[in-house]
Amino acid sequence: MSDYREIQRCNRCGFCQSVCPTYGQSRMEAQSARGRIRLVRLLNDGQYDWRRDPGIAEKVDDCLLCRACVVNCPASVATDRIMLAARRDFLEIKGLSLFQRLVYRGALSHRERLERASTLMRLYEKSGARNILYSRVLRRTLDRLIYFDSFLPAGLEAPARGQLPEIVRPRGPARFKAVFFLGCASNVFGARTVRSLVNYLVSRGVELHLPKVACCGEPHRTTGDEREVRRLAAKNIPLIFKDNFDFIITDCSTCAHALAHYDQFIGEETPEAEKVRPLLARVKDVNTLVVEELGLEPDRLRPLPATKVTYHDSCHALRGLGVKSAPREIIKAVPGLTLVEMKAADSCCGGAGSYGFSHPEMSGRIAAAKVRNIQDSGADTLAVSCPACTLQLGAGLRRAGLELPVLHPVELLAAAAPTGAQT
Amino acid sequence: MKTGPAPVYGGSAVSGNQGESMLNRDFIKEAGQIVGRDHCLGGILDIELYSYDSSPFIHPPELVILPGTVEELRQIVRLAARHQAPLTPRGAGTSLSGGAVARHGGVVLAVTRLNRVLELDLLAETVLVESGLVNLDLQNYLEPYGYMFPPDPASQKAATLAGNIAENAGGIKGVKYGITKHHVLGLELVLADGALVRTGALAERAAAPDSTGLFMASEGALALVSKALLKITPLPRDYRTISAVFDDLGKSGRAVSEIISAGILPTALEIMDHQLIVALEDYLHLGFPLDAEAMLLIEIDGLGPELDRQMKAVFEICEKVGAAGVSLARDLAERDQLWLARRSGNGAMGRIKPATIVQDVTVPIDQLPAMLSRVQEISRRHEVTIVQMAHAGDGNLHPHLLYDPYDQAEYQRCLEAGHEIFDDALKAGGALTGEHGIGLEKIEFMDKQFSREELEFMSEIKKILDPEGRLNPGKVLPAHYLPGPGGEVSA
Numbered sequence: 055m056s057d058y059r060e061i062q063r064c065n066r067c068g069f070c071q072s073v074c075p076t077y078g079q080s081r082m083e084a085q086s087a088r089g090r091i092r093l094v095r096l097l098n099d100g101q102y103d104w105r106r107d108p109g110i111a112e113k114v115d116d117c118l119l120c121r122a123c124v125v126n127c128p129a130s131v132a133t134d135r136i137m138l139a140a141r142r143d144f145l146e147i148k149g150l151s152l153f154q155r156l157v158y159r160g161a162l163s164h165r166e167r168l169e170r171a172s173t174l175m176r177l178y179e180k181s182g183a184r185n186i187l188y189s190r191v192l193r194r195t196l197d198r199l200i201y202f203d204s205f206l207p208a209g210l211e212a213p214a215r216g217q218l219p220e221i222v223r224p225r226g227p228a229r230f231k232a233v234f235f236l237g238c239a240s241n242v243f244g245a246r247t248v249r250s251l252v253n254y255l256v257s258r259g260v261e262l263h264l265p266k267v268a269c270c271g272e273p274h275r276t277t278g279d280e281r282e283v284r285r286l287a288a289k290n291i292p293l294i295f296k297d298n299f300d301f302i303i304t305d306c307s308t309c310a311h312a313l314a315h316y317d318q319f320i321g322e323e324t325p326e327a328e329k330v331r332p333l334l335a336r337v338k339d340v341n342t343l344v345v346e347e348l349g350l351e352p353d354r355l356r357p358l359p360a361t362k363v364t365y366h367d368s369c370h371a372l373r374g375l376g377v378k379s380a381p382r383e384i385i386k387a388v389p390g391l392t393l394v395e396m397k398a399a400d401s402c403c404g405g406a407g408s409y410g411f412s413h414p415e416m417s418g419r420i421a422a423a424k425v426r427n428i429q430d431s432g433a434d435t436l437a438v439s440c441p442a443c444t445l446q447l448g449a450g451l452r453r454a455g456l457e458l459p460v461l462h463p464v465e466l467l468a469a470a471a472p473t474g475a476q477t
Numbered sequence: 478m479k480t481g482p483a484p485v486y487g488g489s490a491v492s493g494n495q496g497e498s499m500l501n502r503d504f505i506k507e508a509g510q511i512v513g514r515d516h517c518l519g520g521i522l523d524i525e526l527y528s529y530d531s532s533p534f535i536h537p538p539e540l541v542i543l544p545g546t547v548e549e550l551r552q553i554v555r556l557a558a559r560h561q562a563p564l565t566p567r568g569a570g571t572s573l574s575g576g577a578v579a580r581h582g583g584v585v586l587a588v589t590r591l592n593r594v595l596e597l598d599l600l601a602e603t604v605l606v607e608s609g610l611v612n613l614d615l616q617n618y619l620e621p622y623g624y625m626f627p628p629d630p631a632s633q634k635a636a637t638l639a640g641n642i643a644e645n646a647g648g649i650k651g652v653k654y655g656i657t658k659h660h661v662l663g664l665e666l667v668l669a670d671g672a673l674v675r676t677g678a679l680a681e682r683a684a685a686p687d688s689t690g691l692f693m694a695s696e697g698a699l700a701l702v703s704k705a706l707l708k709i710t711p712l713p714r715d716y717r718t719i720s721a722v723f724d725d726l727g728k729s730g731r732a733v734s735e736i737i738s739a740g741i742l743p744t745a746l747e748i749m750d751h752q753l754i755v756a757l758e759d760y761l762h763l764g765f766p767l768d769a770e771a772m773l774l775i776e777i778d779g780l781g782p783e784l785d786r787q788m789k790a791v792f793e794i795c796e797k798v799g800a801a802g803v804s805l806a807r808d809l810a811e812r813d814q815l816w817l818a819r820r821s822g823n824g825a826m827g828r829i830k831p832a833t834i835v836q837d838v839t840v841p842i843d844q845l846p847a848m849l850s851r852v853q854e855i856s857r858r859h860e861v862t863i864v865q866m867a868h869a870g871d872g873n874l875h876p877h878l879l880y881d882p883y884d885q886a887e888y889q890r891c892l893e894a895g896h897e898i899f900d901d902a903l904k905a906g907g908a909l910t911g912e913h914g915i916g917l918e919k920i921e922f923m924d925k926q927f928s929r930e931e932l933e934f935m936s937e938i939k940k941i942l943d944p945e946g947r948l949n950p951g952k953v954l955p956a957h958y959l960p961g962p963g964g965e966v967s968a
Contacts, residue, residue: 071611
């Protein structure tokens with residue numbers, strides 16, 4: 055494995071325990087970066103074998119890839135890269151699991167199938183079928199299903215794709231042209247957020263293009279499915295990295311992080327990577343774009359009802375793209391909103407793509423801890439810049455019986471912006 | 478005399494030959510019933526994961542048990558007594574001397590899940606905690622109340638109080654505030670036979686002889702600590718953090734001696750050598766001078782006017798000794814970064830070489846400059862990379878001997894260099910260990926540091942409290958003073 059040198063730098067100091075969300079819950083060595091690296095190292099040394107000891111794959115799969123250990127490691131051991139390389143190796147031997155085939159190659163690779171699933175979910179909710187789940191008779195046997203059901207927000211909208219045209223032009227001359235990359239989770243679960251962001255950006259004079267993109271490929275990357283990652287990146291690159299687009303934005307931090315690393319996705323040493331690399335700087339976190347390129351213009355904002363807002367840093371935004379202050383500046387700029395920091399705002403929510411579904415127990419415990427911190431902050435609104443975190447934390451809040459709205463920072467800004475105004 | 482066990486480098490702990498198992502099926506089944514099957518681990522991978530700590534020693538246990546309550550812990554110890562199973566107590570597994578690895582198999586008993594704060598008494602300035610609480614979690618808990626627990630080993634992010642107590646950990650603030658033993662008022666202990674005993678201020682009749690001190694630095698070989706009553710200290714009102722750069726390691730040591738003999742008692746006095754400065758700069762990008770041979774971090778705390786007088790004196794001493802530059806941390810953020818750097822020293826060694834032997838010999842403070850230079854000389858002569866950092870204020874050196882685990886020759890050179898450092902420290906009137914413990918690493922030097930009478934005294938105490946030698950077997954004492962597995966003494 056090419057990332058073997060990374061493994062060697064781990065001298066087992068154990069500092070990763072203090073930030074690893076899975077260790078925080080279980081307090082067991084197998085759930086720490088140090089433990090995971092140790093097992094992969096023994097594999098590499100030939101002491102163990104994927105075939106003989108499939109348990110290692112399970113433990114490697116337990117990692118959220120949140121990178122909290124990486125930034126806190128005195129030797130900067132890139133645990134995420136080691137885990138990804140290990141998953142890639144395992145995949146080569148064992149192939150995709152049934153779950154991975156269904157969710158990743160089956161659904162996420164095909165936008166239309168996801169959108170059809172959305173119809174089913176809405177039907178399930180509106181028909182009242184979800185009430186059966188909560189009936190007393192079935193309650194005990196169906197705990198797991200009820201857990202999964204908690205992810206489905208009430209009043210799910212139809213996919214954003216069908217609600218929006220492919221090009222939205224502002225009323226006056228465009229300040230710049232940007233691609234809005236409509237990711238899978240945003241499309242299916244985040245239509246309200248997407249609409250709000252699109253309307254706001256267009257009202258600020260941005261010409262938005264919403265090409266029919268494929269999945270960004272990040273979910274497939276986490277399973278080690280490199281072939282599919284390359285295929286998806288190759289499909290998206292000509293759609294979004296065109297000369298006349300100044301920026302590529304998205305409401306999803308995971309997609310943004312993935313797109314900004316498309317040279318790695320397409321195969322680091324390839325000519326395609328060389329070609330796309332100079333264009334990657336155009337990928338911008340939407341909060342940062344609003345703060346840096348459009349400006350907040352707080353004087354033009356209408357005050358919102360007094361609200362305490364706490365912000366959750368998604369892993370891909372904070373540790374992946376270095377986004378920390380922009381979303382907070384947005385919240386602070388809106389009259390009426392007060393930013394209150396929660397404890398451990400920077401620690402992973404446990405959503406981690408489909409981790410919530412593949413590891414319901416651990417994911418649920420991490421979410422519950424996060425929800426306690428949100429509650430302790432005294433906030434009455436949660437701001438999040440990622441649809442996957444929104445889904446996970448929304449579910450966590452619902453399970454705890456809390457009715458906190460979960461909004462994108464730019465949604466909050468849009469709510470305070472003068473309607474129909476153009477700059 | 479038996480020498481220390483040969484560590485297994487890099488390789489699997491399990492694939493090596495194992496002795497006859499001392500655990501039968503009934504034991505495993507009952508243990509699982511007590512703590513739940515998820516917390517009674519016997520699978521080969523879990524065994525691997527509890528075969529190591531932060532030291533080079535790797536030995537497989539046969540079973541790993543993680544009790545969730547003190548009552549479960551006690552039941553497990555009782556069960557082990559009935560089955561005569563060896564128990565190796567473990568906190569976060571950050572031991573640098575092999576204290577947390579099961580040299581003779583049996584059970585690793587990890588207290589990481591016992592991590593609750595039980596009672597805070599601000600009037601008495603005490604806090605009662607379960608022993609598996611992480612040191613930094615305690616600090617974070619106390620901070621909003623304006624308090625701290627002064628012992629702050631560099632590993633405080635991960636290390637548990639159980640481990641701090643077992644090794645009598647010091648830390649960066651040790652020079653002014655003392656070490657763990659100065660801040661523990663009482664202990665709740667589970668003895669080898671499962672009996673629950675309270676000592677010191679936790680005992681019902683506090684006037685009884687206080688045996689708390691006996692368990693400080695006892696390395697889990699006398700009893701298991703389940704709870705601790707700790708003295709807490711108000712956070713300092715104000716502080717100044719100063720860094721001084723030197724073109725010679727010995728000079729930084731002289732600055733330390735002079736600061737102490739001038740009657741200044743800093744909160745922290747830390748030396749970092751050239752290689753460490755480079756590694757930490759690579760990690761944190763703080764703008765450390767990459768050509769410096771040594772850096773001295775000094776922190777003083779107290780009240781304003783007194784602080785400024787001391788700060789002036791520190792600046793003058795550093796300049797007099799020949800510092801190339803002395804500067805004051807501008808703000809809290811810079812100060813925090815400086816300490817994060819120092820605390821990351823051990824882990825950052827991974828940037829230079831993959832494996833490390835960390836020593837923590839102590840010498841009288843006037844011997845510090847000579848000892849630092851001596852270690853440099855040993856490094857050159859044995860052709861071994863030795864990175865030096867030191868809790869210089871209390872004469873506690875931390876030479877890091879680096880090696881490649883796949884290079885046996887280099888490892889041998891490290892061992893030889895290490896032995897010379899031990900010998901030299903003892904010759905200088907110092908001690909083998911300031912805070913990392915004897916563990917497996919320094920057993921063979923115990924004869925040099927202690928007299929026969931002293932070792933026999935320790936042996937007698939061990940035999941009274943743990944006659945079968947089942948608690949952390951094979952550690953601390955040489956075999957001919959030790960009962961049980963790895964020992965040659967019958968109780």
